[in-house]
Amino acid sequence: MAALCGRVLLRRVSAFNTRTGVTQVGRLRCTGPPLQTTTPGSSLRAGDTPLTLRATEANTMASEADGAGVPGSRRRSAEASADGGARVKRVSIEGNIAVGKSTFARLLQSACPDWEVMAEPVSKWQNIESGTSKGADASQQTTVSNLLQMMYQDPQRWSYTFQTYSCMSRLRTQLRPPPARLLSSEGTPVQVYERSVYSDRYIFALNMFELGCINSTEWAVYQDWHSLLVEQFGHQVELEGIIYLTAPPQNCMERLECRGRSEERGVKLDYLEKLHVQHERWLIEKSTEIHFEKLKRIPVLKLDASVDFLRDSEVREQFITKVKNFFSTLYHTGLERSLSFRNLSVNHRSRYPLYMMQLYRSFRTVDSSPSVSVNTVNTQGDNPSAYSSDSVLSLMAKGCHQVGDRWTVTFDMSTISTGELVQLAELRIGLPAFSASKRATVDLYHSRQSCDLGSTSCQDEHLFLGSFGSSPSSTKSSWKVFNVTALLKYRLFQEDRASSQEASGESETDHGSGAVEEKVLTDKSLFKNLGLSQRKIHHPITTRVMMVIFSKHNRPQEGHAAYSLIHTVENSKHVTMDRVSSDSQSRRHKRNRMERMRVDGGAAPTAEPAQRPLCRKVDMWVDFDHIGWDEWIVHPKRYNAYRCEGECPAPLDESFQPTNHAYMQSLLRHHHPERVTCPSCVPTRLSPLSMLYYENDDLALRHHEDMIVEECGCH
């Protein structure tokens, strides 16, 4: 195996061994004082001959490699570190060595300047700082090695080391938060990675193992930490799709030689052939054993990179268009994939209302903008009712059929709680056949089957809510939107018709998605003879027929804050209560344990802790998958809730926003430290978070108060 490793990977080894990457590093990087070479490596480690640099030079080099301190390097905004990453769509470009990944990435960058293209950190592999040592003049010195070259020169010795560093450096590069310009760009922010932690494992490391350059112990160790890293950080660099550039290995060989990277001079065609097979197995045949569920289902766009897209502008255009189209399909499938939940009915996986996603976005924009009322729902145009809503529920139609111009649409409305004040209810129909109808009439029904627990009998509830007519659309939109607030309130909640303007038969307004001119007509008999002779057509409903209900929590009646998350969780079929209770039990135990420790022998309550920082806001990232909620919470998947930590000094000043009581307590503490403890560092201002999640089988967008710490103080 070991011999195979060398045979497949290298050619002209002896000639190659005389050229060290070290010399190249010196030539490219070092100016000024002469370079000192420390002890050369043995013949087995020819590539390990280190280069000694002065500390200042080496540090500059390292910071350049990190992209920090370089003029014009990406500035990462505070916004980017909040929920920014969650919105970004990431794809990686995969393919054989020298197939043209970097070239294609540059092409994408110039065609889509808004996107962020992240190159493979090859220069880091060529410049590894390997510790400091004392030079002849007793100054601190740093040695730099070229790990890429070492790996090619002695794959047996260096492949495992190379894979640890390549994987780690890929992850570190890709984990950096997106730049502000990316998040502020219109449309979906896109990051394009050149290769990924997945190709690190399923192409290169696997190949090195199969060639015998990595032994079975190293392979087991690699796989173990790789899985751990991906489990811990994978969601932050999670790919939405893969662009696979492919060309015959011979083609790649020619390009590799043409590129003339010195480290690669010993690479053989055999090696590129092996890598080609690995790519095909992973991305096309799907025969590589993959250990991450989402990766198994990842969409792949295969592009034939054997054509010269550098010179052929037509091919170039085609490629760019293919990538853009790929992105637009990813956007949809990405949303659907995030719904592949354990507890959701299979139906829901293909029924994802994008409209809710848009609403969530507008809610979230509003959340993060302190100058706008948090209850504003931007997408609702001028409808004032929606402005005061703190919850949006989307119901999928249970059925939709048509007989001529007469349409029947059925929903199960039983999930609308009586504790909610319905502000606005919209029926949204996005079926082309409906838009094409000259004068459609819609009959709206509530229907539900309820089965008693412990009994085998089920009852069908069927309630006619009303009818209304719709005229042909004057806009190009395929969606028609009807305001059915009055119908719902009157029929479902038996609200006084006179008190509701809509229920009195006023015509409704168009909310921008289709021209609507309608009358609420609750007497079905008016239409009973129309269209009876015509054929009944059932329409697939998916996400194209939905009821969107904007409501406000009826606070006084419920007696607690709007949309308590505890209430949501306790009533959710998606949350396993024993997990919640066992988690909270273990938390309680821990707290008791800590309290006992404090009483038993910990610091005396009055003792001043040694130099703890003063009360301030610190990060507290909440990852919903860490608490088992990722399967029912659609967005966000994680957020920074912050927390308060630190000392409250005695006496307090105004910067700690103390209550009068806390101020008095701190004064007392100042004068009589033995009598009282310090006030506590706690949140003094909290802000809300909009969350999109499943509730029963419906999708709900709720506005939860007090989710994020804005300010801390001493109380």
Ligand SMILES: Nc1ncnc2c1ncn2[C@@H]1O[C@H](COP(=O)(O)OP(=O)(O)O)[C@@H](O)[C@H]1O
């Ligand atoms: N489609 C192409 N047709 C012809 N030459 C190409 C093409 N793509 C890349 N090249 C050339 O091949 C060499 C390797 O390309 P590069 O983008 O560095 O590959 P990779 O990043 O996949 O290793 C470069 O010299 C580049 O100019």
Ligand SMILES: Nc1nc2c(ncn2[C@H]2C[C@H](O)[C@@H](COP(=O)(O)O)O2)c(=O)[nH]1
């Ligand atoms: N053994 C490994 N080699 C790798 C890995 N990732 C990249 N590489 C090599 C291949 C090239 O010589 C060079 C840059 O790759 P390009 O294809 O972008 O030119 O680095 C790896 O994980 N293992």
